[in-house]
Amino acid sequence: MKHQEVLEKIPLYVAGELPSTELTGMKEHLEKCEACRREMEEFKKMEEMLEQLRLPDPPDELWDGYWSGIFNRMERGLGWMLFSLGAIMLLFFGFSRLVQGMLSDPGVPPMIKWGILCIGGGLAILLVSVIREQLFYRKIERYREVRR
Amino acid sequence: MPVEDRECIIAVLAGEKEAFSGIVERYRKRAFLTAYSIVHNEQDAYDLSQEAFIRAYRNLKKFELDRPFFPWFYRILKNRCLSFLRKRKQLAEVSIEGVFGLNTTEIDHDQIRLIRECVAALPDNAREILNLRYYQGYSYQEIADILEKPIGSVMSGLFYARKRLKEMLQEKGL
Numbered sequence: 001m002k003h004q005e006v007l008e009k010i011p012l013y014v015a016g017e018l019p020s021t022e023l024t025g026m027k028e029h030l031e032k033c034e035a036c037r038r039e040m041e042e043f044k045k046m047e048e049m050l051e052q053l054r055l056p057d058p059p060d061e062l063w064d065g066y067w068s069g070i071f072n073r074m075e076r077g078l079g080w081m082l083f084s085l086g087a088i089m090l091l092f093f094g095f096s097r098l099v100q101g102m103l104s105d106p107g108v109p110p111m112i113k114w115g116i117l118c119i120g121g122g123l124a125i126l127l128v129s130v131i132r133e134q135l136f137y138r139k140i141e142r143y144r145e146v147r148r
Numbered sequence: 149m150p151v152e153d154r155e156c157i158i159a160v161l162a163g164e165k166e167a168f169s170g171i172v173e174r175y176r177k178r179a180f181l182t183a184y185s186i187v188h189n190e191q192d193a194y195d196l197s198q199e200a201f202i203r204a205y206r207n208l209k210k211f212e213l214d215r216p217f218f219p220w221f222y223r224i225l226k227n228r229c230l231s232f233l234r235k236r237k238q239l240a241e242v243s244i245e246g247v248f249g250l251n252t253t254e255i256d257h258d259q260i261r262l263i264r265e266c267v268a269a270l271p272d273n274a275r276e277i278l279n280l281r282y283y284q285g286y287s288y289q290e291i292a293d294i295l296e297k298p299i300g301s302v303m304s305g306l307f308y309a310r311k312r313l314k315e316m317l318q319e320k321g322l
Contacts, residue, residue: 008307012299017288046314052260053267053282055181062194066176067169070201074165077206 001025003033010040014047153217160208172201175218178284179225185283186229196232200225219296226276266316274309277302 001009001022006029012018013026030036099116102108152170159167179200183193204211204221211220267278280291288306292299 008303011306011310012288012303015288042314043310046310049259049263050278050282053263054285055184055283058177058180062180063176066194066198067172070172070198070205071165071169073198073202074168074205077202 001029003029003036006030006033006036007039010036010043011047014040014043154213157208157211157213157217160205165205168201168205171204171217175221176201178218179221181284182222182225183229185279186226187233192232196229197225200228203228216293219294222294262320263317266313266320269316270309270312273305274312277306278309278313281306 006026009018009022009026013023018026030040099120102116103113152174156167156170160171176197179197180193183196183200184190187193187196200221203224207224211217267275267282270278276295277291280286280294281288286294288299288302292302295302
């Protein structure tokens with residue numbers, strides 16, 4: 001077994017996960033290579049320190065209601081989707097009727113009509129822009145802004 | 149994939165929603181700990197792990213039945229957690245107090261905080277492997293299975309991660 005390979009496999013060896021076919025080669029190299037033995041000792045020390053990071057098992061009470069919470073939300077998914085779709089359709093219908101009514105009303109000053117048209121146009125552009133950004137954003141690296 | 153997982157998934161795909169509880173029960177602890185090791189907050193980890201299960205349920209049709217469930221689910225969960233952190237624009241504060249009832253009086257808070265800060269400063273891949281190994285206690289083979297990488301890649305990734313971590317800890321006097 002080569003020196004670099006042994007260095008990389010020391011963790012496997014210490015954890016007892018090294019395949020039995022590689023054990024002999026590993027032991028032979030360790031016997032004659034002081035640098036690797038030293039590395040293994042340092043590894044063990046670091047391992048002890050890192051073992052302190054181990055998260056404890058969560059308490060059993062944590063799971064009370066865990067599944068029911070998931071199940072309820074699974075069922076509500078379709079409900080929310082239909083509700084949102086219906087609400088969007090009604091809002092769109094109401095808004096278009098309102099705009100239509102104001103534009104066709106001769107009593108409404110032209111300045112207000114232009115203002116309404118600008119607001120409607122602006123909202124449409126913003127909506128398209130947001131949808132496009134969301135769709136595009138999914139395709140590129142999503143987490144580059146995450147601070148490390 | 150374990151037979152039980154396969155049976156559950158087939159039943160869910162056939163319309164038995166309740167069969168998904170078998171999957172949830174089997175993987176909820178791993179899911180919660182994975183989320184916790186990324187966001188470092190119990191409530192957020194609880195919510196995010198539940199959300200990931202719901203996403204997995206909704207995307208179950210895309211799941212390939214001949215592959216193991218957890219690596220697929222792990223990617224959904226990890227992406228959900230990272231997306232959550234991205235929206236908060238930061239990684240969670242590294243803290244050990246209040247880790248679901250852990251008796252923290254026996255351990256050196258400052259030392260652990262220092263180690264966690266160093267781990268958090270490592271590149272993504274290195275941090276992920278160290279998280280799986282030391283926060284959650286997976287074997288190297290399990291890590292290779294979860295990340296769907298050859299064990300050789302995991303070991304070389306781990307080798308350089310530990311080397312960098314050692315340098316960082318030495319700089320901080322540990």
